[in-house]
């Protein structure tokens with residue numbers, strides 16, 4: 103009995119070869135095990151459990167056809183092959199196909215079970231985590247991150263996952279994984295599911311399930327790889343599900359289902375690995391010898407009964423002698439990158455990925471068009487700008503778009519306001535204090551929200567009366583000024599501010615409403631009163647109790663959902679409301695005003711927040727029955743899409759990696775380019791034609807000699823740009839205006 107088992111690495115991110123060999127030895131002590139791998143860095147090559155090793159050439163130089171012939175020959179001679187490497191499995195299924203001694207799944211099964219297990223999830227009605235493919239425009243990917251609370255994984259088609267918590271983290275992960283696996287379009291972004299991981303290892307022969315084992319992690323490495331675990335028989339409902347899927351896929355070989363169970367008990371299918379898991383000997387120790395059963399089914403020889411040593415296993419680190427003739431190369435000959443990927447993937451799977459994809463330096467892209475993400479109203483407004491005569495770079499306010507957004511908002515407010523409670527809006531002055539914008543807000547009857555005395559003055563000079571101004575923030579009294587009174591509302595950020603406000607309002611009316619900004623627990627923020635700190639909460643109660651009876655009191659929350667995520671924001675609002683209920687109860691002071699701050703990305707405001715608003719108003723009035731006004735403070739949700747930045751192409755740089763278009767705008771004109779993708783329109787000077795971009799490998803960079811001056815990436819245009827063509831950056835109102843700066847202009 104001769105058995106080849108590949109994937110021998112045995113580091114902190116191990117392959118299953120060694121565990122497979124040990125399991126087979128338990129079942130068939132006479133078996134002769136040949137370990138196969140592609141670098142002496144695969145530490146398991148030196149394992150005493152192997153009778154022989156075949157160290158093959160590295161994947162970038164190996165003659166794949168000849169290697170396939172060689173393997174076919176040894177299969178014909180009666181040797182078995184159990185692959186422990188996902189991509190080798192794929193390659194074997196493709197180039198050798200069905201052979202009774204090749205113990206890997208058929209190609210069709212590998213395709214159907216491939217990440218993100220969408221097909222299997224759908225067919226078997228299993229929950230799979232939300233995902234988006236990187237074939238989508240960046241605009242959609244950014245939205246996916248916001249809607250999934252900026253807690254996502256960029257995942258490779260076969261291996262590797264990198265956590266993404268912000269936009270630059272996404273770019274970093276995409277760069278890293280696309281360089282490693284030679285693809286962008288086969289990468290995807292998956293929402294993180296909070297819960298505990300469970301795995302099922304199995305073995306199967308021609309669609310028949312030979313056995314399975316259920317594993318729950320007890321200890322993990324930094325990379326979340328199993329270090330200790332409990333193994334038990336698979337619960338009946340799950341083993342039936344696994345049997346059905348395996349039967350359907352006509353599976354042969356080992357495999358593993360990875361799940362996460364969330365706090366509600368829902369089991370989410372994360373992936374199906376086409377090989378035994380690295381912890382497979384842990385299952386053998388628990389009395390479930392899956393590689394043994396696989397060999398038994400393939401050969402017809404009877405295995406020894408497996409003794410159960412323990413239902414739990416741990417890993418330990420031990421030193422073993424290096425096998426004679428397989429000395430290790432020195433470390434210092436590798437660059438840091440090589441070292442990183444060489445140590446992480448010693449079996450050379452990135453090299454095989456590159457071979458199988460047949461790519462050179464350039465990674466091909468699906469040219470997904472961005473037409474559908476540019477609303478026609480914005481496209482029309484941009485096309486009607488007299489751009490020929492513009493001195494670029496030039497920000498242009500699209501008044502019709504702003505008008506449209508304000509009207510939409512007012513309609514939504516009218517739908518939720520009633521006799522008992524009215525929902526109002528205060529425009530955040532700091533977001534963009536442009537005088538035309540301020541006047542439009544005033545003309546539409548909105549309030550103004552200021553964070554300093556200078557902003558109060560700005561609001562007054564734009565026509566707002568004191569009773570139409572809301573004051574907020576840690577520096578709201580700066581600079582010293584005779585603040586007009588009464589303002590509409592003042593929300594204090596600190597207890598000291600609140601104390602002064604309460605004492606002041608016992609003398610005279612400072613504002614229709616006074617109140618506090620709440621910092622709810624479990625969220626990182628510098629702002630608001632940390633009500634979860636008992637001594638602060640206690641002092642808060644004492645101060646609020648001193649409010650004069652005719653003074654309306656309110657609570658305020660401002661956490662940006664664009665940064666925090668849409669679902670977490672909602673959760674924080676609910677937390678804040680419950681703390682407000684407690685405050686009302688303990689002080690006897692009714693809460694009449696709820697101020698929900700701002701921070702919504704425009705699409706989230708339109709597509710989620712405004713749709714949820716009726717139910718949010720219901721919740722607020724149910725929990726806090728004295729509330730008469732709910733105030734919102736959108737800034738960027740209103741103005742971000744209403745300004746565009748017109749720029750001209752001033753230079754072009756071609757390289758192997760793609761085209762670099764250099765424009766006269768820069769990160770100084772579009773400081774938010776670092777934080778979210780801006781939609782684009784392109785106009786060819788020669789044809790006068792307007793185009794939305796497609797996904798591609800070009801970059802648009804600014805005029806500055808600064809590495810960070812990258813304004814757009816991952817795009818191209820159907821026509822090659824010429825110097826003098828226009829590139830218009832949409833979504834460049836809000837902080838792109840108020841935080842822009844003069845730089846590199848002499």
Ligand SMILES: *Cc1c(COP(=O)(O)O)cnc(C)c1O
Nearest residue numbers: 530533660700701735736737738
């Ligand atoms: C900045 C700010 C806003 C507006 O934020 P946007 O991100 O522009 O929506 C609203 N309320 C307060 C208290 C703010 O500080």
